[in-house]
Amino acid sequence: MSKLSKSGELVYSPRYDLSDYKQVLSAEKFKLLYDELKYERWSWHTPDVAAEETLALVHTKAYLKDFLSAHLSDHTLRAEVPIDKRIVEAVRTATQGTILAAELAVRHGLAVNLSGGFHHSFAEHAEGFCYLNDTVIAIRHLRQTHALLKVLVIDLDVHQGNGTAFLLKDDPLSFTFSMHEKDNYPAKKQSSLDVDLASFMRDAEYLQLLSANLAQVRSRFAPDLIFYLAGADVYKDDTLGGLELTMDGIAERDRIVRDFMPEVPLVMLPAGGYARQIIDTVKIHARTIRILHGRAA
Ligand SMILES: [Zn+2]
Numbered sequence: 001m002s003k004l005s006k007s008g009e010l011v012y013s014p015r016y017d018l019s020d021y022k023q024v025l026s027a028e029k030f031k032l033l034y035d036e037l038k039y040e041r042w043s044w045h046t047p048d049v050a051a052e053e054t055l056a057l058v059h060t061k062a063y064l065k066d067f068l069s070a071h072l073s074d075h076t077l078r079a080e081v082p083i084d085k086r087i088v089e090a091v092r093t094a095t096q097g098t099i100l101a102a103e104l105a106v107r108h109g110l111a112v113n114l115s116g117g118f119h120h121s122f123a124e125h126a127e128g129f130c131y132l133n134d135t136v137i138a139i140r141h142l143r144q145t146h147a148l149l150k151v152l153v154i155d156l157d158v159h160q161g162n163g164t165a166f167l168l169k170d171d172p173l174s175f176t177f178s179m180h181e182k183d184n185y186p187a188k189k190q191s192s193l194d195v196d197l198a199s200f201m202r203d204a205e206y207l208q209l210l211s212a213n214l215a216q217v218r219s220r221f222a223p224d225l226i227f228y229l230a231g232a233d234v235y236k237d238d239t240l241g242g243l244e245l246t247m248d249g250i251a252e253r254d255r256i257v258r259d260f261m262p263e264v265p266l267v268m269l270p271a272g273g274y275a276r277q278i279i280d281t282v283k284i285h286a287r288t289i290r291i292l293h294g295r296a297a
Contacts, residue, residue, distance in 0.1 A: 008293045009104040009111035010042040015049075015093040016115045024081050025129070025239075026274050030115050032282045033270070037114075037289065045104065047096035047113075049089060050137070054099070057140035058133050058167060060124040067131055079126035091118070091131045098134035098269060099141050105265040106142070106225060112289050117229040117271030119161035120186055127163060128186055135227050135269065136167045139174065142225070148173060152223035152264075154257060155191075156210070157231025157271040158241035159184060165191040175221040179210060181242050193217060199242040203249030206234070210253060214260050226266040228257055228292075232273030232284035240274045250284055254291040262295055 012034050019028035055064055066073040070083045081087070094115035104111035118130035139151050153168070153176045155161035160180040166189040168174040175192045182196035195213050197206065233241040235250060245253070257266075268289065273281035 008042045008289075009045060009101070009108050010037065010114065010289070011045045011047055011097045011101045011104070011111065012114040013046050013093045013097060015090050016097075018087065018090055021082065021087070026278060026281060029270075029273060029278060029281050029285070032278065033114050033285050036282055036286045045100055047093055047100045049092045050096035050099065050132075054137060054141060055092070055095070055132060058123055058137045063124045067126070075125040076131070077126075079129060079131050081129050083131075088131075094118075095132045095134040095137055098267070099138045101267045101269075102138040102142055102225065102227075105267040106146070109265050110268075110292060110295050112268040112292070113270075115270065117157065117231070117269030119155060119157065119164045119229060119271060120159070121163045122166060128159065129272075130163065133163050133167055135164055135229070138227075138267075139168075146224070150174070150222065150224045151227065152217065152221055152225070153177065153227045153229070154217075155179070155229040155231075155271075156234065156253060156257070157229050158233040158238065158243055159231070159272060160186060160188050160194065161191065161229065162186045162189040165189040175217065175223065177213065177217050179213065184242055185240075192221070197243065200244050202244045203246055203252070206243065206245055206249065207252055207256065210256055214256065218261070223261070223264055226261065226264050228266055228268045229271040230254065230257075230268055230285070230288045231271040232275065232281045232288075233271075235273070235275055235280060235284055237276050237280060238274050239276055240272065247280075247284060247287070251287055251291060254288045258292050258295045266292065266295065268292055
């Protein structure tokens with residue numbers, strides 16, 4: 001594996017910015033996160049729009065027909081966010097961003113997409129703000145050049161990665177690990193390892209469970225690449241999460257992931273984050289990125 005680049009590989013496109021969609025929860029976080037990081041020393045990469053055949057690595061023809069034409073149907077409306085040409089373009093670009101970040105991670109050891117982690121998306125329908133399953137699309141895209149790539153998904157968003165778990169359930173070269181609030185959205189699918197958390201859980205218990213379960217992952221699977229969905233919605237002041245993690249607790253979570261299998265390349269995706277004050281969500285994501293940058297350094 002090549003050395004971690006000192007400047008850190010970050011992926012962003014102005015197309016991610018949906019700040020003027022006031023009806024979309026936390027839509028402005030992508031631009032705000034970029035603003036938070038843009039004066040620091042990072043190496044920036046801009047993705048294009050993902051090609052239709054790339055999306056077809058995961059999604060059905062019928063679904064893509066609805067989605068790409070921004071058509072509100074039974075399959076798209078479950079995203080519970082509006083659909084129009086600009087949103088389609090934003091999600092397609094974010095998906096290409098995850099692919100680009102995965103390729104950069106393989107080369108440099110670590111890369112971050114400033115959007116993505118749409119883990120509630122299934123092959124034939126959208127769900128929970130997620131139109132395209134960028135993680136699984138990126139995995140299948142990488143397998144075209146790295147045939148036997150073994151991939152671990154560490155999903156620490158407060159909501160279970162149901163779409164990702166379902167899409168990868170018969171893939172012997174993947175391992176899905178999801179730690180999430182039990183009594184919350186969505187209807188759960190089976191991951192390789194699920195950890196159901198009680199509502200109102202605090203830092204100490206959460207961190208102890210994370211360490212113990214990562215040790216289990218280590219004993220069961222040896223990945224070549226890790227996708228880390230670092231949801232900020234585990235934060236105590238999140239409007240869609242019921243855990244009680246503090247910002248320092250989340251930073252410790254990220255240090256545990258940073259120090260887990262440091263020799264394995266890692267892609268970080270922000271996934272969810274809907275704090276009452278959007279700046280809290282942005283601060284959490286930015287801190288995760290800065291902490292992970294210490295990985296393998
Ligand atoms: Zn979430």
